[in-house]
Amino acid sequence: MEFSGQTTIKAPRERVFAFLIDPNLVGRCGPGVESIEVIDDxxxxxxxxVGVGFISARFVINMELAEADAPSHAVIKARGQAPGTAVDATGTMDLAPGDEPDTTVMKWGANVIISGMMASVGARMIEGTANKMxxxxxxxxxxxxEE
Amino acid sequence: MATEMQRQTTPEVGGMGHSVKRKEDPRFIRGAGQFIDDLVLPGMLWLDIVRSPYAHATIKSIDASEALKVPGVAAVITGADLEKAGLHWMPTLAGDKQMVLPTHTVMYQSQEVAAVVATSRYAAADGVAAVMVDYEPLEVVVDPHKALLPDAPVLRPDRAADKQNNHIWHWESGDRAAADAGLAAAEHRISEDIYIPRIHVASIETCGCVADWDAIRGQMTLHMTSQAPHVIRTVLALVSGLPEQNIRVKTHDIGGGFGGKVPVYPGYVLAVVASLTTGKPVKWIEDRSENLQADSFARDYHIHAEMGATNAGKITSLKVSTIADHGYTDAAADPSKFPAGLFNVITGSYDFPNAFVEVDGVYTNKPPGGVAYRCSFRVTEAVHAIERMVDILAHDLDIDPAKIRMDNFIQPEQMPYKTPTGWEYDSGDYPRALKLAMDMIGYDDLRKEQAEKRARGELMGIGISSFTEIVGAGPSHDFDIIGLKMFDSCEIRVHPTGKVLARIGVQTQGQGHETTFAQIIAEELGFPVADIKIEYGDTDTAPYGLGTYASRSTPVAGAATAMAARKIKEKARHLAAHLLEANPDDLVWTNGKWSVKGSPDRSKTIQEIAFAAYTNHPQGMEPGLEAVDYYDPPNLTFPFGSYICVVDIDKGTGQVTVRRFVAVDDCGNIINPMIVDGQIHGGLTMGFAPSLLESMTYDENGNNLAGTFMDYLLPTAVETPAWELGKTTTPSPHHPIGAKGVGESATVGAPPAIANAVVDALWHLGVRNIDIPLTPQKIWAILREKGVTA
Incomplete structure (x- = not known):
């Protein structure tokens, strides 16, 4: 599944970038995140x-900051597992200065592959749920x- | 030669032709059946399976440490553990390699990866959830056509150096040159791609077992859901090294088999290993999603068919090429010589001067396929293709589909008939069956009604299927499974009080064998059905047999039962001669008695004779009254029928409604008409289901998208039409009681009748073929494309 979008953030690009590559900060925004453990930088x-329809599962997700070109580009790869289900995702974020001062335009893309029980049983709802999350x-x- | 049978026995005796109530039903109706999950042994452990979320991935590591901390978890078994004992893989019935637990690579979503054994079902499930497996995903191959491309990843690098591709085998039958020449010379030629989708047997009871290892006695008892317990025992002996006499495979009541309980699944082997390891009984029961996602599948044939004919509609030639998707390993439960089953019965009920058929088996990242789901070894696929092709030809040439069939049928006087692909049909009267079906449904009036409705813009279709089945595998010169010849057996013991215990080599999983096999004995020997007990499914007691599938029970074990009874009848004649002080040659058999020719008063009933066998046998004769027969059939049997279906299609929704369905079946002589009707009702419903509802689909990552009954649609009584049954009787000339087998006829015959009806309703819009299932979504899209609906 491919998803993409664009959002304008009222914050300077360097601050946005710093936020995105800090697991403790960005991690809290992930869907249903309960804890974060930093292994290395x-x-x-x-x-x-995470729940899809009537199925919910507790995932253990290994994440890697695969690319980090400050302050414009970052790629995060994730592989998550729950009993009978696996998620492989790649998130790409490209940052550009916004039209207004101290704003940033973030273009994001996500490639998500869900495998196993959640894909099988939740197929009808999975795209909508993933898009929402x-x-x-x-x-x-x-x-x-912007806080 | 067997002739059409008239009832010989009274209803009290209940021989052939009587609708005797099923002896097994009182326990089922009372909820007193004993199914595998009802079995609880002292100290028993439960086994649950960790399954792969990926359809294709490398296993980097398996961490069981957290699982072993779960209270109640006794052990976690991985492929590496099994590899030490050489038990990590097993041969499939088709001689391919199937992993019990993979050591390196998972090959389909929901494949077994590890097993957890615990003191309760819940603890086992908690243990499964706690096993952490680290995977590295690999490229997934779902489409068998893509699997054959040169750049496709090789799914089975374990195969020989010259087999480093995804092609499993090529099989062909008939004369390619003659078929090519016939097609080239044909006045009219049609060509069509027909896909028969993957479906699942979806029996109400899932698979399961209780393995019970007795270390002191060296005895393994395997209670299991199997359609072929003796074969399982032999395979288990060969694979495990346990002596065969110390292995007892025992079935209990089985809630539907339909082919799905023929293969050996890893779960069975894991339970055996777990019991050997722990010294305790171990139970494994699949849940519904495991059953739907991981067990063997049926169909999945991509058929390309070409047919030649004269402009007047005389069929002249047939050529068929098929890609068979077998998933990651060829686990087809077909006889060894027939990797594509009996698919070459594809010339059907028609007199083809030539034919050629070829099938190529292909690996993909799906569960092992190739189970004969109520289809007599790929006959469903063959019948669907030929019946669709004949209908397309009829429409193309603007000839009525009934007429084109009548004009091309093999005629009764041509029987026995040799087909261009090598079968010898034993008997059949195809025109009679189609004529009866047409009369029953009022064919000519329906065609008039259809013309009127079409003029008004309403969508109504009439579809015919005149199928020929091929069942009763089979003669030992051609038929074996893993080398075991496909004979079957019966052992009859007559007790002194005139009561009978008979044991048969075949299994029953709902067919009613406890009743019908008793009726065969009642017919032959005159014992009332009530006095006859039929046993099966315990390899310690039942004679060796190859099991129940492919409609083979009556054709093979039914024949063995009649032959064993005739041996008893012959011994009874000598006993009677002794009792009557007559010459055995002067005795005649009538109604359960041997009597002196011309003096009917001087007679002995079979019950009197049975008593004498234990109390007053002549000197020089063995006492007792028992017989056993292992029957090697001289040929297969060829049931047939003609089905006609009427459908109405809702233009707004694309919904197909089966308004009427007439099924005329000919299965030779009938043992129990009520049970045959039940078999046909069930079979028709199981043919209706894949025609309109069922299909096992996968996404591009190999995820099974039909893993629950919410997505894998089964018909209930609400969706199922009211079936109208008719019959003709053409006995098998070589079968001892002239029977043919009926378990699969309706499943084989129904789908093309429904598909033909739907295409018939839409042909005038330019529709030539629609692959089943004919879902509202599919039909609606066509109606939109053709401008019929907005």
Whole structure:
């Protein structure tokens, strides 16, 4: 599944970038995140509870900051597992200065592959749910930066 | 030669032709059946399975440490553990390699990866949730056509160096050159791609077992859901090294088999290993989603068919090429010589001067496929293709589909008939069956009604299917499974009081064998059905048999039962001669008695004779009255029928309604008409289901999208039409009681009748073929495309 979008954040690009590559900050915006463990500056691990329709599962997600070109470009790769289900996702974020001063335009893309029970049983609802969760994640990032 | 049978016995005796009430039903109606999950043994452990979320991935590591901390978890078994004992893989019935637990690579979504054994079902499930497996996903191959492309990843690198591709086997039958020449010379030629989708047997009871290892006695008892317990015992002996006499496979009541309980699934093997390891009984029961996602599948044939004919509609040639999707391993439960089953019965009920058929088996990242789901080894696929093609030809040439069939049928006087692909049809009267179906449904009036409705813009279709089945595998010169010849057996013991215990080599999973096999004995020997007990499914007691599938029970074990009874009848004649002080040659058999020819008063009933066998046998004769027969059939049997279906299609929604369905079946002589009707009702419903509802689909990542009954639609009584049954009787000339087998006829015959009816309703719009299932969504899209609906 491919998702993409664009949002304007009322914060300077450097601050947005710093937020995005900090697992403790960006991690809290992930859907259903319950805890975050930093392994090193490029790797971290999250635990999250995610539901699709009537199925919900607690995922252990290994994340890697795969690309970080400050202050314009970052790629985060994630592989999550729950009993019988796996998620492989790549999130790409490109930052450009906004038209207004101290604003940033974030273009984001996400490639999400869901495998196993949740894909099988939740197929009818999965795209809508994933779309909603991703939108919520980026809304959260924007809101936290604008606080 | 067997002839059409008239009832010989009274209703009290209940021989052939009587609708005797099923002896098994009182316990089922009272909820007193004993199914595998009802079995609880002292100290029993439960086994649950960790399954792969990925359809294709490398297993980097398995961490069981958290699972082992779960209260109640006794053990976690991985592929690496099994590899030490050489038990990580097993041969499939088709001789391919199936992993019990993979050591390196998972090959389909929901494949077994590890097993957890615990003191309760709940603890086992908690343990499963706590096993962490680290995977590295690999490229997934879902489409068998893509699997054959040169750049496709090789799914089975474990195969020989010259087989580093995804092609499993090629199989062909008939004369390619003759078919090509016939097609080239044909006045009219049609060509069509027909896909028969993957479906699942979806029996009400899922698979399961209780493995019970007795270390002191060295005895393994495997209680399990199997359609072929003896084969399982032999395979288990060969794979495990346990001596075969110390393995007892025992079935209990089985809630539907339909082919799905023929294969050996990893769960069975895991339970056996877990019991051997722990020394305790271990139970494994699949849940519904595991059953739907991981067990063997049926169909999945991508058929390309070409047919030649004269402009007057005389069929001259047939050529068929098929890609068979077998998933990641070829687990087809077909006889060894027939990797594509009996698919080459594809010339059907028609007199083809030539035919050629070829099938190529292909690997994909799906569960192992190739189970004969109520289809007599790929006959469903063959019948669907030929019946669709004949209908397309009829419409193309503007000839009535009934007439084109009548004009091309093999005629009764041509029987026995050799087909261009090598079968010898034993008997059949196809025109009679179609004529009866047409009369029952009022065919000519329906065609008039259809013309009127079409003029008004209403969508009504009439579809015919005149199928020929091929069942009763089979003769030992051609038929074996893993080398075991496909004979079957019966052992009859007559007790001194004139009561009978008979044990049969076949299993029953709902067919009613406890009743019908008793009726065969009642017919042959005159014992009332009530006095005859039928046992099966315990390999310690039942004679060796190959099991129940492909409609083979009556054709093979039914024949064995009649032959064993005849051996008893012959011994009874000598006993009677002794009792009557007559010459055995002077005795005649009538109504359960041997009597002196011309003096009917001087007679002995079978019950009197049975008593004498234990109390007053002549010197020089063995006492007792028992017989056993292992029957090697001389040929297969060929049931047939003609079905006619009438559909109405809602223009707004694309919904297909089956308004009427007439099914005329000919299964030779009938043992129990009520049970045959039940078999046909069930079979028709199981043919209706994939025609309109069922299909096992996968997304591009290999996720099964039909893993629950919410997505895998089964018909209930609400959706199911009222079936109208008719019959003709053409006995099998070589079967001892002239029977043919009926378990799968309706499943085989129904789908093309429904598909033909739907296409018939839409042909005038330019529709030539629609692949089943004919869902409202599919039909609606066509109606939109054709401008019929907005």
């Amino acid at each position: 490029r790797h971290f691990k999250a635990k999250a509870k 991703i939108a919520q994640t980026f809304d959260c990032i924007r809101a936290k930066l």
